[in-house]
Structures are given as structure tokens and as C-alpha cells.
Amino acid sequence: MSAASATARISLSSLRAHKRRFAGTFTAVFLGVAFLAGTLVMGDTLRASFDSMFGNASSGTDSVVRSADTITTPGDSQGVRQPVATDLAERISRVPGVAAAEPDIQGSGQLIGSDGKPVGGQGPPTLAGNWIDDPELNPYRLSDGRLPAKSGEVVVNRGAAKAAGLGIGDSTVLRTPEPVRITVVGLATFGGEDGMAQVTFTGMTRADAEKYLTPEPGQAASIQVRAESGTSQRELVDALGPVLPKGTEAITGQESAEENTEMISGQFLGIFTTFLLVFSGIALLVATFSIHNTFAIVVAQRTRENALLRALGAARGQVVAATLAEATVVAVAASAAGLAGGIGIAAGLQALFPAIGFPFPEGDLVISGLSMALPLVVGILVCLGSALLPALRAGRTAPLAALRESAVDQSGASRGRAVAGAVLAAVALGVTLTGVVAVPSVWLAGAGAVLALIAFVILGPVASSRAVRVLGAPLARLRGTTGRLAGRNALRSPKRTAATAGALMIGVAVVSLFTVFGASLKATMDQTVARSFAGDVAVSVPAFGAGGSGLSPELAGVITERPEVAGAVGLGRGVAEVDGAGRELTVTDPQALAEGLDLGAVDGSLGGLGTDGIAVSSAEADKRGLEPGSRTRLAFTDGERESFTVRAVYEQSELAGDYLVTREAWAPHRAQDADNLIAVTFADGVDPADGKAAVEKAAAPYGNPDVQTRDEYAQSSAGGIDMMLTLVYALLALAVLIALLGIANTLTLAVHERTRELGLLRAVGQTRGQLRGMVRWESVLVAAFGTVGGLALGAFLGWVLVAAADGAGDSAFAFALPPARLAIVALVGLAAGALAGWRPARRAGRLDVLRAIATE
Amino acid sequence: MTATDTTLRTAGAARVVDAVKVYGRGDTEVRALDGVSVDFPAGRFTAIMGPSGSGKSTLMHCAAGLDTLTEGAAFIGDTELGTLDDRRLTVLRRDRIGFVFQAFNLLPTLNVAENITLPLDLAGTRGDPEWIEALIDVVGLRDRLHHRPSELSGGQQQRVAVARAFAGRPDVVFADEPTGNLDSRSGEEVLGLLGRAVRDMDRTVVMVTHDPVAAAHADEVVFLADGRLVDRMSAPTADKVLDRMKAFDLAASDGPAPQEVPR
Structure with missing residues (x-):
């Protein structure tokens, strides 16, 4: 052999x-x-x-003609593309080799479901567009009913119809964001499915699309082109080249x-x-x-x-x-x-x-x-x-x-380990604090956090004896001999205890980190709203995801007319390149905005922006060297370039954004207009409940947008965070499960190792229940060590992350420790420890006394 | 235990009646105990002797409630062990029986003092502090109370086990080859302690041993062979016991070889 x-x-x-x-x-x-x-x-x-x-x-589209330029703002990878003229389609269709060319008019349109609530908006986009007649060029296929023939008739994708509870023949409202009454006459599929993931699509007649989805008729997002058979996509694109106006492009x-x-x-x-x-x-x-x-x-x-x-x-x-x-x-x-x-x-x-x-x-x-x-x-x-x-x-x-x-192996932690761990911990702390305090940098702080994690793992065996002794002290008092024996067992092999607890520690640390981070985000939102929102109620779109079709720009005016309301100001969004860099603009009535939002100290006047004035947040102004009176060039998506004068610099940009322009200044360049937020201030002496009811009533015809008090608004702004946290918890459950299996496994091996000792205990009078309790409590102790370590580490890492982000970014980031949630994490950790000990305890309880004390 | 102290001293502290213990089935069946009846009187030091495989350990395990009989009955005082469930049996061992094993008598995680009071601690009682203090002096471990077992010699460890066995003043202490792992001097000390406990402190001890010298410390020796009680000897001496054992060896070489009893 x-x-x-x-x-x-x-x-x-x-x-x-x-x-x-x-x-x-x-x-x-x-x-x-x-x-x-x-x-x-x-x-x-x-x-x-x-x-x-x-x-x-x-598959039927051989070429897409569209504007060549996009304006991309930070945080938005897609960018905004300017429209093309619809009559370009006619010109294209006359090019040899072209079988068909149709304008594709696209915008957002949010359906109101049969329950009166808007559909979607929390995630994927809610699209609306013209129903393209050429079936080869239309990604959607009619599956039921018929095509829209006259104004107000629409086809919706099957998934959206299901979500909205709408069927053929049903009437409802489409928020574009102007409320449009529509009747569903047909259902459509996308690539054979009910829809493109959860994107909703409403197809209207071309006239309706031009009327509701674009600022003025004659504009489309792109032109879809089909080639005659025998003409390749590449040949088609080459053939289109000569007829394309400047600033447009054709792709296959x-x-x-x-x-x-x-x-x-x-x-x-x-x-x-x-x-x-x-x-x-x-x-x-x-x-x-x-x-x-x-x-x-x-x-x-x-x-x-x-x-x-x-x-x-x-x-x-x-x-x-x-x-x-x-x-x-x-x-x-x-x-x-x-x-x-x-x-x-x-x-x-x-x-x-x-x-x-x-x-x-x-x-x-x-x-x-x-x-x-x-x-x-x-x-x-x-x-x-x-x-x-x-x-x-x-x-x-x-x-x-x-x-x-x-x-x-009962050896404790070596001196070398303690020294190495302590040195690494010191380095980690140094790097972290540098990243947080001295030179704020998320990367530096993150590197420090990783070092801290490694230091924790190295120091685990050094800390485990002391920690178990402290954590086990109340146990001995509460559970008597059983508790004392459990504590001593957990102390037997510090390295093993540390490694077992280490797995749980990492799991709990990540859970705590996310918990702390989520709570801090929420606190930040709360503070933002508390600091910046001066109104009584907010009419808003979902803060998470695409946000649906937004709010009608008319709505603010309609709300203002209510006697209960002193003022209402809407905030819309636009994009432009400011001195060459893509930026979001807030389109609003700047003067009224100062009533609805707290803009902090304002240098200059918000009143007279006119069509060539702009207001800039102080942080952005500092960064770009702007001050009242400076001039700045804005390039819009329609290709226009205009010079604006900075007329005011304001302090708080959290809700207002970094640039304010008037609706008048924006109007020539607008696409589909929508507000994201309307801040409403009540007249003096109006009962908040009455005021809110009045605003709700005014807003109802506009597709029932949410009307929220300041607190509700703050909470809903943070709504997505809870959703993310739930997902994170679910995913981390796996890591925690593996850690618990580790504890159970270690205990099973330990029980096996201590067979004779357990037999002796049973012989001299330890009941089965006491024996099981002893094993379980040992498990809980190890879990407690892991949980406490994990909570501490997680909270520390959370603080590092938040503090570094706060220091490195423009916007303030508040740190918050959620005691209730962390207490739940701790309890779950302990309960999980008890659960992990359950099976080893049962096995230990079934031990045959005689075999255990046998001298061989 | 007050019952045994005050009532009939002649009543056995422990006894087995017609005890049969069978291991295995069919071809592999082994009768480790084959109809043994024996009384272990209170206030006496009894040794159980016999060659390997005679069933002496099985007898002790069954009499002490560590193992159950196939047939027959085992009693501690008037309590029949066969009627008790595991919990009651455990409590009985804890409160009324003391144990000294050959090896591995002590919990490594507990110090000497904690090991001595372990059964009392498990019961959640403090016991009789004066008695325990006296015991500590008798076994001579006062200066070792806060040591861990790993810091003690083998003889010292066995003395701690002896102190633990008597700490709760049990009806009876069972010792299973308590000197098996000790050198002769340490062994003498431990046997001396067991003897003193019986004679000076009025305790009851049942000891399994294969060592004639150890058996000589007892008041009486019972001899087991092939699962049966074959002889009793009062006032034993090492020589007398050795002679008796030699007789077994002769009988064994004449007759069928004694079967090895699996544990």
C-alpha cells in the first residue's frame, strides 16, 4: 500500500x-x-x-433615431435626452430602404387603480406613450381588446391592469401628472410577458400622447425605424445619416x-x-x-x-x-x-x-x-x-x-496575541478617527473599520475569559450550581469560546451596523424635515423609487385658493448643465418657497429672479466660487444656452436642492412638467385636521396624492429604509443561522469530549433537567459574548460610517442609536443561543450514566 | 437518613434480592448477575470481591441505582429502586448515596471546596457546615480548598472524592476500586479514611475491589464468581482473602473459564 x-x-x-x-x-x-x-x-x-x-x-426595430446629447446629473446614470421633432419621421420614411418610421412619444403616466390609489411609483417607472401602430416597431403587443381609436382611450400592459384592478371598459384617471380621464380598451404584453418587470405602460393615441406627455405637440423621445427586407441595420443607419439634423443620431x-x-x-x-x-x-x-x-x-x-x-x-x-x-x-x-x-x-x-x-x-x-x-x-x-x-x-x-x-486545548490567549491585537486595535482606531475627524473620508474610515473587525477577531480569545466571567456572574446567582457550571465550561477553552462566538459576533455586528445606519438615515430625514420644512402639510410623491408621475404643477395653485390655506408652493425638477456640469434645478416660485421651506440665511433676494436669475445654495456657491451678482451659463436639454445671474445664495439645500429657478425661466425648456413636493402653510387659526382635510379635498381630483403632516412626511421619506432593512435582515438570517450551527456543533463536540464528566455529574445527583440546563446556559453564554461583541462592533462601525459620511459629504448626516431595535437584536442573539444549545443539551441528557463513568 | 440512624440498625442500608442482570440477547447473552441476594448492613464497611468478570461492578452499579436489574429488586433503606423514574433515582443518588470512583472523580472546572459540596449544591442545600468542616480536616485538605483538581496528586484527588462522598451524610457510600489508580501509600490513606468514616463516624461503605489488601480494611468481604454470591468472610485479613481468591482461580482452571462481562 x-x-x-x-x-x-x-x-x-x-x-x-x-x-x-x-x-x-x-x-x-x-x-x-x-x-x-x-x-x-x-x-x-x-x-x-x-x-x-x-x-x-x-426585434422589429432596425434603428432608433434620437438626440445625440444627454445631460447627466450626479446619481442618475441614464441622463436626460432632449426630444426630436416628430416630423422627422416623415422625412425618414422617404429614405430608400426604410419600410416604416414612427415617433415614440414617451413620458410618465401613473394609473389610478380601481381602489382610487395610484399604481406603482415606489419602484420601477410608470410609463405612458403613444401606441405605435406598426406592430413591428411596437415592443408591446395587443393581447385583448382593441387599440385606442379616439382621445381618452388607452391600452395598458397586462401586469399594470392586474395591479390596478382594471379591465377592458373600465374608466379611471391617468396622472400625467395632469389628471386625464381614460378608458381602457385593450391589454398588451411585452415580449410575451405581462410587462417589463414591474414597469407599467399606458399606450394612448398619438394625439393624446403629444397633448399630455410633451410640453408642445411635435416632439417625441425618439423615432423608431424599420428597414425594408434586404437592408441590414447597419446599412439602414448609414442611409439615415444624410437626413438627420444636427444633434441627432441613429443607432441600430x-x-x-x-x-x-x-x-x-x-x-x-x-x-x-x-x-x-x-x-x-x-x-x-x-x-x-x-x-x-x-x-x-x-x-x-x-x-x-x-x-x-x-x-x-x-x-x-x-x-x-x-x-x-x-x-x-x-x-x-x-x-x-x-x-x-x-x-x-x-x-x-x-x-x-x-x-x-x-x-x-x-x-x-x-x-x-x-x-x-x-x-x-x-x-x-x-x-x-x-x-x-x-x-x-x-x-x-x-x-x-x-x-x-x-x-x-485549554490554553488561554498568548501574550503575543494580546500585544498584536492591541497594536492592531490602536492602528485601527487611529486610521478610523483620521478618516472621521481629521481628513473626512469614507474610504479611510472604511479601511479603519475593516482593521477594527480584524482586531476584534484577534482579541477575541483575550477578551473571552473576562467577558464570559462578567456575563456569567448573574447566571451563577440566578441559576445556582447549574449556572456556575455552565459559566465554568464556557471558560474552559478561551480560544474555542472566542472562535465560536466570533462567528455570531460578525453576524450580529453586520445586523447592528445596518440597524444603526438605517436609524441614522431616518434621524437624518427627521432632522431634515424638522429643519427645512416650514409648512403644515406636505403633498408629495413616493420618496423611494421612480416616484410615479409626480404632481400636477397646477395643484399648488388650486390648493392656495382654499380659504384654510395661506400659501402653497410646488417644487419641480429640471436638469441643466451649469457651467458644463449636469445639475438638478428646482423649478419653483422662489419667493413663496421661503414660506414653505426654511432656506436658512439668504444673501440677496429670492423675489426678483425673473427669467434670467438663479438662486444657489451656499455649499454649491462656495464650491463653484459663485456669489450674488456672478454670472453662470446654463445649457438645457433642448440645446439652448442661456446666461443666468446669481441673485441669491441660501443656506439650507436639503429639501430645496442646490439651484432654484422660476417656472417662467424653465418654461421654454421644459419637458413633461411635474412637481415632486408641495409645501402647504395653513392660514392663521385653522385647525390642522380641517386644513389637512381641505388640502386632501383639493388634491383628490389630481389622482389622490398623499397629504402628510410634517411627521408623516418625515416618516414616509424614510419608508424605503425599513423595506431595505427588512430585506437585509432576511439575508443576514443565513449568516446568523450558520453561526448558530457553529455554536451547536462546538457544543456537541464539547459534550462528547466531556462524556465522563457529565456521567460523574449524573452519578452524584445532577438531574437530567439540570444537565440540559447547564449545556443550554453555556450556549447562551457563548451567544451572549458574541452578541454583545457584535453589538458593540456594529454600533462602532455604524458610527464610523455615519460620521465619515457626515464629514465627507455636503449634507449633514445624523448618527442615531435605536435602543429598542438593538435590544431586539440582543434578545434574538440570546434566544438563538438557547436554541443552538437545545440539541446538544438533549443529546447530553440522553447520556448513559454507566457508560460515561466506565473506567475504560 | 434520620430514619436509618434511629430505627433498626440491623436493617440493611442497601440490599439486593434475587438480583439478575442480563446483557445482550440470544447467543451473545451474558448473565452478569445470576440471582444474587445480599445485605449491606448500616454502619459497616463491606467489600465486594471477585475475579474479573465475576459481576462485582455490576452488583455495585445496580445496588447504587446507576444501572437497573433485569430481575429482582434493589433497595436503599426501604426504597425499591426499580419503582423510581430517572429523576427520582437521580435525586436519591444525590441525597442518599455517596460515590468514590476509581478515576475521574472530580470536575476539573471546580475547585476542591466546590467539588466536595457538589451534590449539596446540585440539591440547592447548604448541608451541615460543621460536618463538612470536620470532613475537610479528616481528609487533610484544608490548605488545598481553592486548588483545582489538576493541581492535586492522585491520592489527594481521591481524598477529595471521599470527602465529597460523605459530605451529605448519605445512607451509604459506594466505592468502585477507589485505590485502583493509586500507589500503595496513597491507597492506604484512602482506605484508612473509609474505615475511619465507618468506625468513628458511623457511616456505611460498600467497596468493590480486586485487591486483597484493600479488602482487608473492610468488616466483611462478600465473594462473587460468575454472577453468584459464593462466600462471605468476616474480619478479613489480606492473607485470608488472598487464599480464598486463589481457590477461585483453581476452580476456574478446573471448570469453564469465567466469561468476560462487557460493560
């Missing part, structure tokens, strides 16, 4: 003999890999589905489809998969701890066995190889199972998504080589990497150890 096969045989037989010990490791790797593989498969599948959906939908249908896919993939899928990948990374990191721990314990328990092997002539390398071979078998088996699990997850989500109203395109799962190879490699590396140190330790076993009592 060769040396290698001997090694393999030893590890295989040892695996068979200790299947249970590796169940935890297997599960940890399995879960991590399954999550990772599931994410990748789902991402690929979604991407492929979108590809084919856009491919199908736009293929390029357009790719752009659309890229937009969805990049914006939605990219963020979505990155997000999931980060969390599977966290889960795998946590798994690393529990795998390392399992192998460390197993190697310690096997000291005598390994020593015997060494005494009988096994080389050091052979012992290491045997342990690593064991790890490899577990890693490969668990990773392979994880791949299958990942495919299962993706398939499950494909079935689940439609059920919760998210159309996950049908079709086969796309399982690429990469999305299988990557999780497999990562899983194996994580497992082998975690087992490496324990394996090397196994190799160092002295042959003489065979003669000693089987040794559990």
Missing part, C-alpha cells in the same frame, strides 16, 4: 467514524455555497430573460436593445446581484469560523490518535495530509451539494417571485460554467483554508502525546 493511499484510507475511515462531527461543517459550507450559486444562477437567468425579452420586444436596433438590457442589468440586476453576493460573502466568512473551530476541536480530540500514528512512523506531512484530505472530502461533498441547493434556490425563487407580484420571466434556468465553478472553488477554498491551521497543528503532534491524557 502506498503512503498516499494509506493517508487517504486513514482520513476516509476517520470521516466515516465521525460523520456527526462534520455535519456542522458540511451544513455551513453547503448553505454558503448554495446561497452563492443560487445568486449567480438567478442573476444569469434574469439577465438572459431580459435579453430575450428586449430582443423579442424590439441591436444597439438599442443592448442599451436597454444594459440599463436594466446595470441598474437593477447589477445592484441586486452585488447585494446578494455581499451577503453570501458574509455568510461564508461566518462559515469560516465555524469550520475552523470544528477542525480545531476534532484535531485536539484526536491528539492521541495522531500521536500514535506519528509514533508508528507516520511523517508529519502525512498527518497534515490526512487531516486536509478529510477537509477536502467534506468540502467537495458540501460544495457539490451546495451547487445543487443553489439551483434549487434559483428554481424556488423563479416559482416564488410571480406569487409575490414580481414577474420573474419564465424559461429555463441559465446555469453557466462560471456560476457553478465559482461557488465550488470558493466553497472548497473556504473549507480547506479554515482547516489548514488545525491540520498543521495536527502535524506538529509529538509522538509522546499518545501516552498522555487526551488533551483539550
Whole structure:
């Protein structure tokens, strides 16, 4: 028998003999890999589905003609493109090789559902446009009913109709944002699906589209062109070149489809998969701890066995190889199972998504080589990497150890560890504080935070004895001997306790970090509203997502006419390049704005902006060297360039934005006009409830927008945060689950290790209940250590992030610790600890006393 | 335990009646105890002797409520152990029985004082402080009270176990080869302690041993062979016990070899 096969045989037989010990490791790797593989498969599948959906939908479009220039503002990747003239379509259709050319008029239109509430707006866009008659050029297909023939008739996509509870023949209101009465006459599909994800689309007649979706007739977002058969897309684009006016461009249908896919993939899928990948990374990191721990314990328990092997002539390398071979078998088996699990997850989500109203395109799962190879490699590396140190330790076993009592590693933390940890912690603190206080930088602070995390892990064993003693003190008092024994057991191997708790610590730290960050965002919103919103109620659009079609610019005027209302001012959004850089403009009545919002100190006069004046926030003015009287050049999406004079500089830009222009100044350049917010101030002596009711009544015909008090407005601004937090919690549950499996596994191994001791306890009168309690309380103690450490670390990291962002960014960022939520995190951590101890406790309780005290 | 102190001293502190213990089934069936009846009188030091596989450990385990009989009955005082569920049995062991095992008698996480009072602590009582103080002096561990077991010699550890066994003034203390892992001098100390506890402090001890020298410390020796009670000897000496044991070896070499009893 060769040396290698001997090694393999030893590890295989040892695996068979200790299947249970590796169940935890297997599960940890399995879960991590399954999550990772599931994410990748789902991402690929979604991407492929979108590809084919856009491919199908736009297969008839051979070229798209559109404006060549976009204005891109920070934070908006798409940019705003100026319209093209609709009569260009006529000219194009006369070009040889062109079979058809149709203007595509696009804007936003939000349907009011049968329940009177606006549909969508919290996420994907709510689109409206002209129904393109050429079926080859129209991405939508009529599936039921008929096409709109006269004004007020529309086709909606099937998904939107379902969400709105509308059917053919139903009448409702479309917010464009002017309320338009419409009747649904037909339903449409997009690329064979109910819609393009959750985007809603309302198709109107061309006349209606021009009337409601563009400031003036004759403008379209683009011209869709179809070639005659025999003319390639490229040839078509070349043929169109001569007739295109300056500032317009033609791209092939293929390029357009790719752009659309890229937009969805990049914006939605990219963020979505990155997000999931980060969390599977966290889960795998946590798994690393529990795998390392399992192998460390197993190697310690096997000291005598390994020593015997060494005494009988096994080389050091052979012992290491045997342990690593064991790890490899577990890693490969668990990773392979994880791949299958990942495919299962993706398939499950494909079935689940439609059920919760998210159309996950049908079709086969796309399982690429990469999305299988990557999780497999990562899983194996994580497992082998975690087992490496324990394996090397196994190799160092002295042959003489065979003669000693089987040794559990009870060594505490070494001095070197304490020193290294302390130095690293100091460096981490230094870097962090530099990033927060001295040179505010999120990157520097982030680097410090990562160092702090590593310092925490290194210092874990140093801290664990002290921490367990402190945390265990009340336990001994409350639970008597059971509690005291549990505490002593948790103290036995500081390294092991620290590693076990470390996994949970990381999980809890990330949970706390997000909790603190979310609370800080909310507090910031609260403060913003408290500081900047001077009105009594706000009429607003959803703060999260595309925001629907916005509010009618007429609404502010209508509300002002109510006797209960002293003033109402609407804020709309426009974009322009200010001295060459894309910026958002706030289109409003600047004078009235000072009533509805608190703009802080104003240098200059907001009253006389006129059509060539602009007001600038002080932060932006400082950055760009502007002051009252300076001149600045604005370039609009319609290609016009105008010179504006800065007439006022104001302090608070949180709700108002950085640039204010009057509606008059904006009017020549406007696209589809909409307000995002209307700040309403009541007349003196008006009861707030009456005032609110009056505003609601005035706003009702405009599609029932939300009317909110200041508090409600602040809360709804933060509404998306809770949604994100819920998602984050759900994703982190996996990491916490892996950490708990780690605790359970460690305890099971410890129970096994202490068989005789437990037998002795039972013999001298410890009841089964007391024994179970002892194991469970040990579990709770370890969990408490992890939870407390995690809370502290998470809160610290949260503070670092918030403080660094506050220092580095223009807008103020408030730090908030949510005590109730953090208390819940702590309780969940402790309860989870009790849960993790449940099974090991039961196993310990079933111990056969006699076997345990047997002298052999 | 006051009952046993005040009522009939002749009543056994522990006894088994027609005890049968069978391990395994069919071909692998082993009768570790084959109809043993024996009384362990209160206030006496009884040794159980027999060759390997004679069933002496099984007898002790069953009499002490660590194992259950297949047939027959085991009593501590008037309590029949077979009628008790696991919890009651555990409480009975805790409150009315003391144990000294051959090895691994102490919890490594507890110090000497905590180990001594462990059964009392598990019961949530303080016991009799004077008695415990006296015990600590008798076993001579006053200066070691705050040491961990790993800091003690084997003999010292066994003395702690002895103190623990008597701490709650149990009806009976069972000792399973208490000197098996000790050198002869430490062994003598431990046996001396057990003897003093019986004679000076009026305690009851049942000790399993295969060492004639150890058995000589007892008031009476009962001999087991092949799961049966084969002899009793009062006022034993090491020589007399050794002779008796040699007789077993002869009998064994004549007859069928004694079967090894699995644990």
C-alpha cells in the first residue's frame, strides 16, 4: 500500500467514524455555497430573460433615431435626452430602404387603480406613450381588446391592469401628472410577458400622447425605424445619416436593445446581484469560523490518535495530509451539494417571485460554467483554508502525546496575541478617527473599520475569559450550581469560546451596523424635515423609487385658493448643465418657497429672479466660487444656452436642492412638467385636521396624492429604509443561522469530549433537567459574548460610517442609536443561543450514566 | 437518613434480592448477575470481591441505582429502586448515596471546596457546615480548598472524592476500586479514611475491589464468581482473602473459564 493511499484510507475511515462531527461543517459550507450559486444562477437567468425579452420586444426595430446629447446629473446614470421633432419621421420614411418610421412619444403616466390609489411609483417607472401602430416597431403587443381609436382611450400592459384592478371598459384617471380621464380598451404584453418587470405602460393615441406627455405637440423621445427586407441595420443607419439634423443620431436596433438590457442589468440586476453576493460573502466568512473551530476541536480530540500514528512512523506531512484530505472530502461533498441547493434556490425563487407580484420571466434556468465553478472553488477554498491551521497543528503532534491524557486545548490567549491585537486595535482606531475627524473620508474610515473587525477577531480569545466571567456572574446567582457550571465550561477553552462566538459576533455586528445606519438615515430625514420644512402639510410623491408621475404643477395653485390655506408652493425638477456640469434645478416660485421651506440665511433676494436669475445654495456657491451678482451659463436639454445671474445664495439645500429657478425661466425648456413636493402653510387659526382635510379635498381630483403632516412626511421619506432593512435582515438570517450551527456543533463536540464528566455529574445527583440546563446556559453564554461583541462592533462601525459620511459629504448626516431595535437584536442573539444549545443539551441528557463513568 | 440512624440498625442500608442482570440477547447473552441476594448492613464497611468478570461492578452499579436489574429488586433503606423514574433515582443518588470512583472523580472546572459540596449544591442545600468542616480536616485538605483538581496528586484527588462522598451524610457510600489508580501509600490513606468514616463516624461503605489488601480494611468481604454470591468472610485479613481468591482461580482452571462481562 502506498503512503498516499494509506493517508487517504486513514482520513476516509476517520470521516466515516465521525460523520456527526462534520455535519456542522458540511451544513455551513453547503448553505454558503448554495446561497452563492443560487445568486449567480438567478442573476444569469434574469439577465438572459431580459435579453430575450428586449430582443423579442424590439426585434422589429432596425434603428432608433434620437438626440445625440444627454445631460447627466450626479446619481442618475441614464441622463436626460432632449426630444426630436416628430416630423422627422416623415422625412425618414422617404429614405430608400426604410419600410416604416414612427415617433415614440414617451413620458410618465401613473394609473389610478380601481381602489382610487395610484399604481406603482415606489419602484420601477410608470410609463405612458403613444401606441405605435406598426406592430413591428411596437415592443408591446395587443393581447385583448382593441387599440385606442379616439382621445381618452388607452391600452395598458397586462401586469399594470392586474395591479390596478382594471379591465377592458373600465374608466379611471391617468396622472400625467395632469389628471386625464381614460378608458381602457385593450391589454398588451411585452415580449410575451405581462410587462417589463414591474414597469407599467399606458399606450394612448398619438394625439393624446403629444397633448399630455410633451410640453408642445411635435416632439417625441425618439423615432423608431424599420428597414425594408434586404437592408441590414447597419446599412439602414448609414442611409439615415444624410437626413438627420444636427444633434441627432441613429443607432441600430441591436444597439438599442443592448442599451436597454444594459440599463436594466446595470441598474437593477447589477445592484441586486452585488447585494446578494455581499451577503453570501458574509455568510461564508461566518462559515469560516465555524469550520475552523470544528477542525480545531476534532484535531485536539484526536491528539492521541495522531500521536500514535506519528509514533508508528507516520511523517508529519502525512498527518497534515490526512487531516486536509478529510477537509477536502467534506468540502467537495458540501460544495457539490451546495451547487445543487443553489439551483434549487434559483428554481424556488423563479416559482416564488410571480406569487409575490414580481414577474420573474419564465424559461429555463441559465446555469453557466462560471456560476457553478465559482461557488465550488470558493466553497472548497473556504473549507480547506479554515482547516489548514488545525491540520498543521495536527502535524506538529509529538509522538509522546499518545501516552498522555487526551488533551483539550485549554490554553488561554498568548501574550503575543494580546500585544498584536492591541497594536492592531490602536492602528485601527487611529486610521478610523483620521478618516472621521481629521481628513473626512469614507474610504479611510472604511479601511479603519475593516482593521477594527480584524482586531476584534484577534482579541477575541483575550477578551473571552473576562467577558464570559462578567456575563456569567448573574447566571451563577440566578441559576445556582447549574449556572456556575455552565459559566465554568464556557471558560474552559478561551480560544474555542472566542472562535465560536466570533462567528455570531460578525453576524450580529453586520445586523447592528445596518440597524444603526438605517436609524441614522431616518434621524437624518427627521432632522431634515424638522429643519427645512416650514409648512403644515406636505403633498408629495413616493420618496423611494421612480416616484410615479409626480404632481400636477397646477395643484399648488388650486390648493392656495382654499380659504384654510395661506400659501402653497410646488417644487419641480429640471436638469441643466451649469457651467458644463449636469445639475438638478428646482423649478419653483422662489419667493413663496421661503414660506414653505426654511432656506436658512439668504444673501440677496429670492423675489426678483425673473427669467434670467438663479438662486444657489451656499455649499454649491462656495464650491463653484459663485456669489450674488456672478454670472453662470446654463445649457438645457433642448440645446439652448442661456446666461443666468446669481441673485441669491441660501443656506439650507436639503429639501430645496442646490439651484432654484422660476417656472417662467424653465418654461421654454421644459419637458413633461411635474412637481415632486408641495409645501402647504395653513392660514392663521385653522385647525390642522380641517386644513389637512381641505388640502386632501383639493388634491383628490389630481389622482389622490398623499397629504402628510410634517411627521408623516418625515416618516414616509424614510419608508424605503425599513423595506431595505427588512430585506437585509432576511439575508443576514443565513449568516446568523450558520453561526448558530457553529455554536451547536462546538457544543456537541464539547459534550462528547466531556462524556465522563457529565456521567460523574449524573452519578452524584445532577438531574437530567439540570444537565440540559447547564449545556443550554453555556450556549447562551457563548451567544451572549458574541452578541454583545457584535453589538458593540456594529454600533462602532455604524458610527464610523455615519460620521465619515457626515464629514465627507455636503449634507449633514445624523448618527442615531435605536435602543429598542438593538435590544431586539440582543434578545434574538440570546434566544438563538438557547436554541443552538437545545440539541446538544438533549443529546447530553440522553447520556448513559454507566457508560460515561466506565473506567475504560 | 434520620430514619436509618434511629430505627433498626440491623436493617440493611442497601440490599439486593434475587438480583439478575442480563446483557445482550440470544447467543451473545451474558448473565452478569445470576440471582444474587445480599445485605449491606448500616454502619459497616463491606467489600465486594471477585475475579474479573465475576459481576462485582455490576452488583455495585445496580445496588447504587446507576444501572437497573433485569430481575429482582434493589433497595436503599426501604426504597425499591426499580419503582423510581430517572429523576427520582437521580435525586436519591444525590441525597442518599455517596460515590468514590476509581478515576475521574472530580470536575476539573471546580475547585476542591466546590467539588466536595457538589451534590449539596446540585440539591440547592447548604448541608451541615460543621460536618463538612470536620470532613475537610479528616481528609487533610484544608490548605488545598481553592486548588483545582489538576493541581492535586492522585491520592489527594481521591481524598477529595471521599470527602465529597460523605459530605451529605448519605445512607451509604459506594466505592468502585477507589485505590485502583493509586500507589500503595496513597491507597492506604484512602482506605484508612473509609474505615475511619465507618468506625468513628458511623457511616456505611460498600467497596468493590480486586485487591486483597484493600479488602482487608473492610468488616466483611462478600465473594462473587460468575454472577453468584459464593462466600462471605468476616474480619478479613489480606492473607485470608488472598487464599480464598486463589481457590477461585483453581476452580476456574478446573471448570469453564469465567466469561468476560462487557460493560
